[in-house]
Amino acid sequence: xxxxxxxxxxxxxxxxxxxxxxxxxxxxxxxxxxxxxxxxxxxxxxxxxxxxxxxxxxxxxxxxxxxxxxxxxxxxxxxxxxxxxxxxxxxxxxxxxxxxxxxxxxxxxxxxxxxxxxxxxxxxxxxxxxxxxxxxxxxxxxxxxxxxxxxxxxxxxxxxxxxxxxxxxxxxxxxxxxxxxxxxxxxxxxxxxxxxxxxxxxxxxxxxxxxxxxxxxxxxxxxxxxxxxxxxxxxxxxxxxxxxxxxxxxxxxxxxxxxxxxxxxxxxxxxxxxxxxxxxxxxxxxxxxxxxxxxxxxxxxxxxxxxxxxxxxxxxxxxxxxxxxxxxxxxxxxxxxxxxxxxxxxxxxxxxxxxxxxxxxxxxxxxxxxxxxxxxxxxxxxxxxxxxxxxxxxxxxxxxxxxxxxxxxxxxxxxxxxxxxxxxxxxxxxxxxxxxxxxxxxxxxxxxxxxxxxxxxxxxxxxxxxxxxxxxxxxxxxxxxxxxxxxxx
Numbered sequence: 001x002x003x004x005x006x007x008x009x010x011x012x013x014x015x016x017x018x019x020x021x022x023x024x025x026x027x028x029x030x031x032x033x034x035x036x037x038x039x040x041x042x043x044x045x046x047x048x049x050x051x052x053x054x055x056x057x058x059x060x061x062x063x064x065x066x067x068x069x070x071x072x073x074x075x076x077x078x079x080x081x082x083x084x085x086x087x088x089x090x091x092x093x094x095x096x097x098x099x100x101x102x103x104x105x106x107x108x109x110x111x112x113x114x115x116x117x118x119x120x121x122x123x124x125x126x127x128x129x130x131x132x133x134x135x136x137x138x139x140x141x142x143x144x145x146x147x148x149x150x151x152x153x154x155x156x157x158x159x160x161x162x163x164x165x166x167x168x169x170x171x172x173x174x175x176x177x178x179x180x181x182x183x184x185x186x187x188x189x190x191x192x193x194x195x196x197x198x199x200x201x202x203x204x205x206x207x208x209x210x211x212x213x214x215x216x217x218x219x220x221x222x223x224x225x226x227x228x229x230x231x232x233x234x235x236x237x238x239x240x241x242x243x244x245x246x247x248x249x250x251x252x253x254x255x256x257x258x259x260x261x262x263x264x265x266x267x268x269x270x271x272x273x274x275x276x277x278x279x280x281x282x283x284x285x286x287x288x289x290x291x292x293x294x295x296x297x298x299x300x301x302x303x304x305x306x307x308x309x310x311x312x313x314x315x316x317x318x319x320x321x322x323x324x325x326x327x328x329x330x331x332x333x334x335x336x337x338x339x340x341x342x343x344x345x346x347x348x349x350x351x352x353x354x355x356x357x358x359x360x361x362x363x364x365x366x367x368x369x370x371x372x373x374x375x376x377x378x379x380x381x382x383x384x385x386x387x388x389x390x391x392x393x394x395x396x397x398x399x400x401x402x403x404x405x406x407x408x409x410x411x412x413x414x415x416x417x418x419x420x421x422x423x424x425x426x427x428x429x430x431x432x433x434x435x436x437x438x439x440x441x442x443x444x445x446x447x448x449x450x451x452x453x454x455x456x457x458x459x460x461x462x463x464x465x466x467x468x469x470x471x472x473x474x475x476x477x478x479x480x481x482x483x484x485x486x487x488x489x
Contacts (some may be wrong), residue, residue, distance in 0.1 A: 009186075014332070018154065021476065024119050036274065039148070042302040043081075043108075044081045044082070045104065045105065046059060046081070046082070046085075046087070047084045047085075047093060047101060047104055048083075048085060048093065049089030049090045049092075049093035049096065049097070050085055051088070051090040052089075052091040052093070052180060052439060054141060056085070059083050059085065064085040067347050082220055086100050086101070098284050099283060099284050102282075103423070105254060112263075124125050125161050132470070150407070153334035156466055159309050161199045161200065161238070161239045161276075161280060162237065162238050162239070163197065163198070163199060163200075163234050163235060163237045163238075164199055164200045164235070165196075165197075165198050165231075166196070166197050166198075166227075166230065166272075167196040167198070167231070168193055168196065168227050168228070169193075170190050170191065171191075171194065172191050172192070173189060173190045173191075173192060174188065174189050175187060175188055175189060175190060175488075179488065181213065181214045181215070182355070182384070182385065183384075184214045187213065190210065190488055191220045192209075193209040193210060193223060193227055194207075194266065195208065195209060195227065195236075195268050195269060195272045196269075197269070197272040197273065197275075197276050198276075199276060201280060203276055203280040204275075204279060205271075205272040205273060205274075205275035205276025205277070205278075205279060206275055207267075207268040207269060207270070207271030207275065208489050209223050209227060209264045209265045209267065209268030209269075209460075210264060210268075210460060210487065210488075211223050211262075211263075211264040211460070212264075212487040214361035215259055215434070215437070215458070215461050215487065216263065216264055216461055217262070217263065217438075218263065218265075222262060223265050226262055226265050227265055228389060230261075230269075239273070239276075239277075252422070261463075263460065263462060263464070263467075264460050264461075265464075265468075267463060267464040267465075268458045268460075269464075270464040271459075271465075274289070318477060325417070348376070348378065348379050348405055349376070349378055350379040350380075350381060351364075351365065351368065351380055351381070352381050353365065353382050353385070354381075354383055354384075355383075358386070358390050358393050358397070361394060362394055362398065365378070365380065365398060365404075366397070366400065369398075369400035369403040369404070370399070370400065377405040378404050379404060379405045379408065379431075379434070379483075380403065380406070380407045380408065381409065382394075382406060382407065382409055382411075384412050384414070384434055385410075385412075386411055386412070387412060388411055388413070388416040388419060391407075391410040391411050391416070391420045392423050395407070395420070395428050396424060396427075397423040398427070398428075401427040401428055404428055405429075406428065406429045406453050407428050408431040408433055408454075408456060409430075409431070409432065409433050409434050409435065410430065413440075414434075414449075415441070415449075416434065417430050417449055417451050418450040418451055420451070421451030428451075429451060429453035429454075431448070431451065431453065431455065432447075432451050432454075432455055432456065433456035433458070435464060436455065436456075436457070436471060437458075437461050443471065444466055444474065447471075447475055447478045448478055452480055453480060454476070454480055454485045455471055455475045455483070456482075457472065457483065458486070458487050459484075459487075460486075461487055468482075
């Protein structure tokens with residue numbers, strides 16, 4: 001009650017009051033209360049993310065004030081304050097490292113529950129008072145035992161689940177600005193099919209099937225028609241066990257046992273299945289994926305993002321047509337644009353090229369690369385806009401090719417990439433995107449082309465997690481890295 005009043009008062013007085021009120025409620029930020037923590041009255045666990053500079057400093061200071069984990073103020077004979085550090089996590093450690101937090105918390109509870117039970121047993125009150133029965137494995141149905149079960153990959157294979165229902169609905173989401181794609185009219189709305197997969201146990205997984213016009217093979221109506229059909233076929237079906245060498249392949253075979261699924265529908269159902277398993281077994285989504293795939297195929301660290309600058313972006317400096325007549329065009333400064341690039345979360349920004357005179361694209365990109373800060377590079381995407389000769393002309397006109405990470409899908413015919421690479425003296429490397437959805441060659445030959453460095457994987461367009469992981473695995477054998485891309489879901 002006191003805390004609620006304090007927070008309400010702080011809100012009414014000034015905008016910063018609420019922040020100060022919450023800071024005042026934090027034991028970690030008040031060293032004056034640390035002696036109380038050490039007193040033994042309240043067992044305390046403090047967990048902090050190593051990347052959270054402020055709380056990491058407080059955590060280490062508190063840890064240093066303890067002697068072998070026991071309060072240094074005396075009178076304490078057991079560990080009552082535990083300070084734990086979790087690597088690769090920041091201030092939102094509870095969200096970033098959910099399973100690590102669960103393990104630390106339940107292990108802490110197990111130790112103190114067992115300690116309390118032993119004290120009760122020492123008083124001769126066996127069978128009464130505490131209500132905690134102890135077995136060889138620890139307290140019955142303790143949080144720790146539940147965590148051990150949920151964090152184990154074997155639990156993902158323990159008992160099969162049955163589908164109670166697949167519910168679905170459609171909606172149209174207005175975009176903040178019209179989205180100009182490589183083909184077709186600009187999109188002002190994104191049409192979405194929301195899938196809700198429920199197991200008999202009550203666990204629910206949510207997915208999204210949203211074909212991208214101009215990229216997906218199927219239309220929205222075709223996807224909706226198939227979802228309606230499979231919503232009946234899946235009812236009462238038993239989900240395959242996850243794990244072992246088959247992994248997500250077992251799901252793909254299970255999903256397509258009755259009908260060959262459209263890519264966006266399969267992607268949406270796999271999304272719902274992964275979410276359902278994570279909810280059922282109380283593990284995070286990477287934990288579900290790890291149950292079926294080698295760890296080298298799954299990125300477990302931080303994920304870098306890149307910004308996207310569309311062809312119609314007003315922040316991209318415009319080029320007066322008259323300036324293009326000069327061999328060295330005089331262009332407006334792009335310093336304000338490059339300064340707005342967020343380099344705190346990535347080292348790359350993606351720029352759309354093509355759809356305009358090649359000379360204009362060259363001028364725009366050169367203007368940007370001249371202003372780029374050290375270590376920041378551009379990813380260019382032509383969406384198959386050029387002929388081989390136009391691609392060669394563009395690449396030869398670049399003044400800072402070393403600042404270009406790759407050029408994505410430069411040619412209408414992707415098989416021209418090796419020749420373009422040769423004619424431009426290997427100045428740039430290339431990435432595949434659209435070609436992966438409609439490959440002109442078997443994948444093993446397509447990914448072996450000279451000049452490639454990356455694969456751009458769109459789960460909605462390619463057909464889900466399993467297909468993307470298969471391409472990622474094949475790409476690794478060819479020395480290619482993967483970039484996961486949304487389809488504006």
